[in-house]
Amino acid sequence: MTLSSKFVCLLAISILLVSFTEIQAQKSKSQLEKEKSLVQNQIKEAQQILAQTASKKKSSIGQLNAIKKQIEGHSRLIRTYSNEIKLINNQIEEDALVINALEEDLAGLKKEYSAMLYSMQRSSGGFNRLSFIFASSDINQFYMRFKYLEQYTAARKNQVQFITEIKDEIEMEKVSLEGAKVEKGELLASQVDEKKKLDKLKYDQNQVFTSLKSEEKKLREDIAKKKNEATKLEKLISKLLKAEVAKASSSTNRSATVKIDVKNISSSFEKSKSQLSWPVTSGFISEKFGTHPHPVLKRVKMPNDGVNIQTKQNEKVKAVFNGVVKKIAIVPGEFKYVVIVQHGSYFTVYAKLKVVHVKTGQQLAINDVIGEVNTDTDGVSEVQFQVWKNTQKLDPEHWLAKR
Numbered sequence: 001m002t003l004s005s006k007f008v009c010l011l012a013i014s015i016l017l018v019s020f021t022e023i024q025a026q027k028s029k030s031q032l033e034k035e036k037s038l039v040q041n042q043i044k045e046a047q048q049i050l051a052q053t054a055s056k057k058k059s060s061i062g063q064l065n066a067i068k069k070q071i072e073g074h075s076r077l078i079r080t081y082s083n084e085i086k087l088i089n090n091q092i093e094e095d096a097l098v099i100n101a102l103e104e105d106l107a108g109l110k111k112e113y114s115a116m117l118y119s120m121q122r123s124s125g126g127f128n129r130l131s132f133i134f135a136s137s138d139i140n141q142f143y144m145r146f147k148y149l150e151q152y153t154a155a156r157k158n159q160v161q162f163i164t165e166i167k168d169e170i171e172m173e174k175v176s177l178e179g180a181k182v183e184k185g186e187l188l189a190s191q192v193d194e195k196k197k198l199d200k201l202k203y204d205q206n207q208v209f210t211s212l213k214s215e216e217k218k219l220r221e222d223i224a225k226k227k228n229e230a231t232k233l234e235k236l237i238s239k240l241l242k243a244e245v246a247k248a249s250s251s252t253n254r255s256a257t258v259k260i261d262v263k264n265i266s267s268s269f270e271k272s273k274s275q276l277s278w279p280v281t282s283g284f285i286s287e288k289f290g291t292h293p294h295p296v297l298k299r300v301k302m303p304n305d306g307v308n309i310q311t312k313q314n315e316k317v318k319a320v321f322n323g324v325v326k327k328i329a330i331v332p333g334e335f336k337y338v339v340i341v342q343h344g345s346y347f348t349v350y351a352k353l354k355v356v357h358v359k360t361g362q363q364l365a366i367n368d369v370i371g372e373v374n375t376d377t378d379g380v381s382e383v384q385f386q387v388w389k390n391t392q393k394l395d396p397e398h399w400l401a402k403r
Contacts, residue, residue, distance in 0.1 A: 028087055029084065029087055032080055032083055032084050032087070035076075035080055036077060036080045036081075036084075038403075039073050039076045039077050039080065040073075040077065042069070042073050042284065042403070043070055043073035043074065043077070045282050045283070045284070046066050046069040046070045046073060046284060047066075047070065048282075048312060049066050049069075049282075049283070049284075049310055049311065049312060049381070050063060050066035050067060050070065052312060052313055052379060052381065053066055053378070053379045053380055053381075059207075059208045059211035059212050059215075060208075060212075060378035060379065060380060061212070061295060061296070061378070061380070062286070062310060062376075062378055062379065062380030062382065063208055063378075063380075064205065064208050064209065064212065064295055064296070065284075065286040065287075065295070065310055066286075066310065067201055067204055067205045067208060068205065068295075069284045069286075069310075070201050071198065071201050071202060071205065074194055074197055074198040074201060075198065077194050078191055078194050078195060078198065081187055081190055081191040081194065082191070084187050085184060085187050085188065085191070088180050088183055088184040088187065089184070091176075091180045092177060092180045092181065092184070095173050095174075095176050095177040095180060096177065098173050099170055099173045099174060099177065102166055102169055102170045102173065103170060105166055209296060212296045213296055216296075216297065219294075219296060219297060220297070220300075223294065223297075223300065223302070225333065226333075226334060227303070228333075229331060229332070229333040229334055229335055230303065230304075230305070230335075232331055233305075233331050233335050233338060233351060234305055236327075236329055236331065236338070237305075237340065237347075237349060237386070237388070238391060240326065240327050240340060241347060241388060241390060241391045242391055244326070244342070244347075244390075245390045245391060263344065264344070265322070265323070265343055265344035266343070266344030266345040266346060267344075268321075268322075268343075268344075269321055269343040269344060269346045270346075272321060272399070273398065273399050274398060274399065274400070274401065274402070275401050276320040276321060276399045276400050276401060277318070277320050277366060277367060277400075277401065278309070278320070278400055278401070278403070279309065279317050279318055279319075279320055279350055279370075279383055279385050280309055280311045280315045280316070280317060280318070280373065280383055281315065281316070281318075282311055282312055282315065283309045283310055283311030283312070283315070283383075284309065284310060284403075285307050285308070285309055285310075285397065286308045286309065286310035286382060287302070287304055287307065287308035288304065288307055288397065289304055289305075289306060289307050289393075289395040289396060289397060290303070290304060290395070291303045291304075292304070304384075305386050305393050306349060306351075306384050306385050306386030306387070306393075306396050307384070307385055307386075307395075307396045307397060308352075308382050308383070308384050308385075309382065309383050309384075309385060310380065310381065310382045311373055311381050311382065311383065312381055313373075313375050313381045314372055314373070314375075314381075315372065315373045315381060315383075316369050316371075316372060316373075317350050317353055317369070317370045317371050317372060317373055317383050318366075318367045318368060318369055318370060319341060319348075319364040319365070319366060319367065319368045319370055320348055320366065320385075320399075320400075321341075321343050321348065321366055322343065322363075322364065322365050322366055323341040323342050323343040323348070323363075323364050324341065324342050324361065324362065324363050324364065325339060325340070325341055325342075325358050325359065325360050325361060325362045325364060326340045326341065326342045326347070326360070327339070327340040327360065328340075328356055328358070328359070328360055331351070334352060334376060335351045335352055335384065336351070336352055336353055336354055336374045337351075337353035337354070337355065337356045337371060337374075338350070338351045338353070339351075339353065339356060339358065339370050339371065341364060341370075345389055345390055346387065346388065346389050347387070347388040347389075348385070348386065348387055348388075349384070349385065349386035349387075349388070350370050350371070350383060350384075350385060351383070351384040351385075351386070352373065352374050352382055352383050352384050353370070353371040353372060353373065353374055353383070354371070354372055354373065354374035354375070355371050355372045356370065356371040357369050357370060357371050357372075358370050358371070385400075387399050
């Protein structure tokens with residue numbers, strides 16, 4: 001196989017490989033861009049919540065939570081930039097390898113073409129194409145000589161075309177390489193900027209933490225008060241749910257239709273696990289389900305029957321699924337108004353509402369407004385959301401859609 005033939009094969013293979021690599025890289029790049037956009041929106045949202053919280057009081061747990069959320073966001077953003085830079089570095093390496101390979105092929109093609117011209121010049125002295133053809137001893141030789149000269153001329157033309165194509169391909173790869181270098185420089189600058197923001201947030205976090213630590217006595221008083229209020233809420237919910245379960249198990253005279261409806265609603269709710277809409281449009285989980293350490297005080301554990309979602313002031317609280325309002329109650333203290341919605345065998349609880357827009361027995365559809373979130377004296381706007389199956393507490397994070 002001549003160098004020209006090898007070049008045709010190698011060029012085709014290299015184009016396919018480069019195209020495939022670019023498609024794969026583009027796919028990964030697209031995913032990273034999507035993740036970056038999502039994180040940037042979350043950071044912006046946390047900044048807005050922090051601004052509202054900080055305007056009320058210098059230091060609060062809500063402020064600490066908002067700063068922590070921003071730190072998480074900026075850390076994720078820096079990791080995303082690192083992954084993008086890795087992709088760009090791979091692209092730069094691949095572009096450089098392709099350029100080197102193409103330049104080697106170009107040198108070989110030029111050498112082959114020079115040899116072809118030299119050979120023709122040596123044999124052209126006194127050479128007459130027509131004489132060469134018509135000096136044939138028979139018709140077969142005539143045809144063979146004619147085809148030889150025809151193929152030789154075509155080979156020269158192809159060689160020139162190959163050289164032109166490979167030069168164009170090299171120029172395209174060089175443009176791609178320069179573009180990748182520029183993009184890498186921009187990403188590095190953005191990453192440095194994010195690291196500065198992260199350092200500033202960590203400093204702010206330490207300042208708020210120190211300020212709260214100095215108010216340990218008040219914090220402990222608040223914790224005792226909140227635990228007492230949480231116990232009252234748990235008793236209220238448990239009492240209602242036990243009554244509902246007992247009513248359901250003893251209702252032998254119910255119609256088959258009602259039983260099927262309850263079963264179907266429960267089944268539909270179960271199928272929506274990890275896909276439920278959030279009870280508020282904006283916000284982040286500031287306190288998780290279960291028992292966990294206090295964010296400031298050592299050796300202090302905080303129980304939570306649901307999740308706390310820190311959000312913006314006056315945010316609308318919405319139903320996460322179709323259901324019926326079973327109970328509206330007032331729990332003095334931080335929980336304020338509490339609304340319990342039934343979804344067959346499942347119940348969702350919405351607490352820390354300053355106002356309620358529904359009534360007991362009302363049928364609700366997904367995203368129907370239940371009420372508005374309360375803002376406490378520290379400037380923290382937060383809704384507590386719980387999920388129960390009969391009398392069993394469930395982790396709401398396993399049910400809500402990912403953000």
